[in-house]
Each structure stands twice: as structure tokens, then as C-alpha cells.
Amino acid sequence: MKDLWNQLTATQVALSPWLVALSGLAALAAVAYRPSWHFSRGLITIAHEGGHALAAVLTRRKLRGIRLHSDTSGVTLTRGRPTGPGMVATAAAGYVAPSLVGLGSSWLVAAGYITLLLWAVLVLLACMLVMIRNFFGALTLLVVGGAVFALSWWAPAGVQSAIACAAVWFLLFGGVRPILELQTKRRRGRAPDSDADQLARLTRLPGTFWVLLFLLVSAASVVLGGYLLAARWLPGHLT
Template sequence: MDKFWAHLIKVQPDPDPWVVVVSALVALVIVGFRMPWQVSRGLITIAHEGGHALMALLTRRKLEGIRLHSDTSGVTLTRGRPTGPGMVLTALAGYLAPPLLGLGAAWLTEQGRITLLVWGVLLLLVCMLLLIRNLYGALILLVTGGAVFALIMYAPADIQQVVALVSVWFLLFGGIRPIIELQHKRRRRQARDSDADQLARLTFLPGGFYVFFFLLVSLASVLFGAYLMNPL
């Protein structure tokens, strides 16, 4: 265990500046273009539903389970009071989870704790797998977790570092696009049960306020994450 802990917390050297810049550009291409975004958007959904689930547990709501669907949507089922702070915080956590997770990952990356970051992601995926209640959700988590485990076991440290950098940028950039998509759907009245509209029914503030709040937190996370990983 002492050897494993030492391996877990070891500090990797800082990446070359061009590696940080290229990884950011790769993540931006993945998020910005339709085809790679459709393939990878499910990873943002995993973080989104994980945020709902974690906040439900922290506010002592009964967590029934999580479902991930092939159209990259998802739902987290909880039981408890239909109103009140617990329900509000649980609804808030979804769209905030990817950018805040990316910000935390950026901090670990800046500290050189790449190994700790990758093992932490694997642990979160395993915990989430225990809460999945549909076959597709279990399959996508097994595939993602298997890829992370293979990265840990077989990839050299410099490859792990590059993958971690791309993943951090992907979480930061990928937290913004679903919020923009949400607002477009709300304008066409196609998202009446979205997190923002549920929050509007739970509080005295309109749904547009929550969309703005989600976007503000996401943009702030990108800026602060970029500051942390600034190669200069």
C-alpha cells in the first residue's frame, strides 16, 4: 500500500508548452464540430448525471439510480421532498458538474498529479456504475472505465499526461456547449422539463436566469482553468 500511495501521489514534470496548446486545440475541435461532438457528448452526460447523483447524496435525498441513453441524454432518479433546498441543489448540480470537474482536474494537472487524476476518474466511474439502472448506461460506463484502466496499466507517463490534458480541456469546453444547446431548445419550447425550467418552478427566478448562471460558471471555469494550465 505504501508503494501504491507513493505511485498515486507522485508528481510528473510539467508538459512542454506546445503540448498544452495542442491539447486545448484538439479538445476545442472535438467540442466545436458536430461529428466528434456527437460521439463524445456522452462523456459530458456522465459528468452531468454524476453531479446530480452526488448532490442528491450530499443533501440526503434517496438516490434511486441513473440512466444514460443512446441519444446522449440521461436522467437521475431521486426520492424525497419535491421542493426545498435539497431538490434545488440537486437540479443545479447537473450543468455545473462538467466545468467544475474540469476545473478541479486542471488544478491537479497543474500540480503534476496526473496519476492521482486518472485513478480518481476511474474510481468515480466505478461508483457511478453501481448506480446505473439500464443496459446502455452500464455498457458506456464499462467501455469508458475500461479505456481509463487500459491507460493506467499500459500507457507510458507522457501519453497519460497528454490524454489527461485533452480530457481537462474537453470538460472545460464541453461544459459550455450543452448550455447553449439548452437555451436553443428552450426558445423553441422543446425543453419544458430541463434543469433550468425545473429550477424556475422550484424558485421565484425564471429559467433564463439559471441558464445564464450555468453559462457564467462554465465560462469562469474555462478562464480559471486556462490560467492554471497556462504554460507560460
């Protein structure tokens, strides 16, 4: 176990500024370009539903299951009091989860803990897999988990760093777009039961307030995560 822990916590060579910049641009393009976003948005949905599930567990709600759908939507089923802090926290966790995961991952990548990050992702995916209640969701997690395992086991350190950095940027940028899409749907009356509207009914604060709060958290995560990834090359940084 000690050898395994030492392997997991071993640090890799610091990322080059070109790698950080190029991976960020690639992730931004993947999020901004509609066809690539439609193909990759399921990864954001995994983090979104994982956020709901984790918040439910932490607030002692009964987690009944998670479903991931082929249209990149998802649903997390919980049981417990229909009101109160636990329900509010569970409903609020989804839209900010991708950004917060990206922010935490940016610290690990910047510190060189690439292997630790990849195996942490595998553990989280395995926990979600236990609670998946549909075939497509299980297949999605197995494919993603298999890709992460192959990356951690066989890919050279440089490839691991490049893909991990791009994935972090994708989570940071990809956490913002669903919130903007949510508000567009709400304006058109197409999302009456969205997380923001559920929170409005739970707290009596308007749904727009929750959308703005989600957006503030996501935007702050982009700034802080980008700073962590690029801090080594900023003026005044001590190496």
C-alpha cells in the same frame, strides 16, 4: 497501502506549452465540430448525471438510479422532498458539473498528479456503475472505465499527460456547449422540463436566470482552468 499512496501521489514532468496548446485546440475542435461532438458528448452526460447524483447524496436525498441513453441524454432518479434546498441543489448540479470537474482536474494536471487523477476517475465511474439502471449506461461506463484503466496501467507517462490534458480541456469546453444548446431549445419551446425550468418552478426565479448562472460558472471554469494549465509559462510565474 503506503506504497500505493506514494505511487498515486507521485508527480510527472510538467507539461510543455505546446502540449497544453495543441491539446486545447484539439478539444475545442472536438466540441465545435458537430459529428465529433455527437460522438463524444456522452462523456459530458456522464459528468452531468454524476453531478446530479453527487448533489443528491450530499443533500441526503435517496438516490434511486442513473440512466445513460444512446442519444447522449441521461436521467438521474432521486427520492425525497419535492421542494427545498436539497432538490434545488440536485437540479442545479448537472449543467455545471462537467465544468467544475474540468476545473478541479486542471489543477491536478498542472501539478503533475496525473496518476491520482486517472484513479480518481476510476473510483467515480465505479460508484456510478453501482447506480446504473440500464444496459447501455452500464456498457458505456465499463468502456470508459476500461479505457481509463488501460491508460493508467500501460501507457507511458507522456501519453498519459497528453490525454489527461486533452480530457481536461474537453470537459472545460464541453461544459459550455450543452448550456447554449439548452437555451436554444428553450427558446423554441422544446425543453419545458429542463433543469433550468424545474429550478424556475422550485425557486420562482426565471429559467433564463439559471441558464445564465450555468453559463457564468462554465465560462469562469474555462478561464481559470486554462490559467492553471498555462500559468507556468505566464510572465511573472515563479518555478
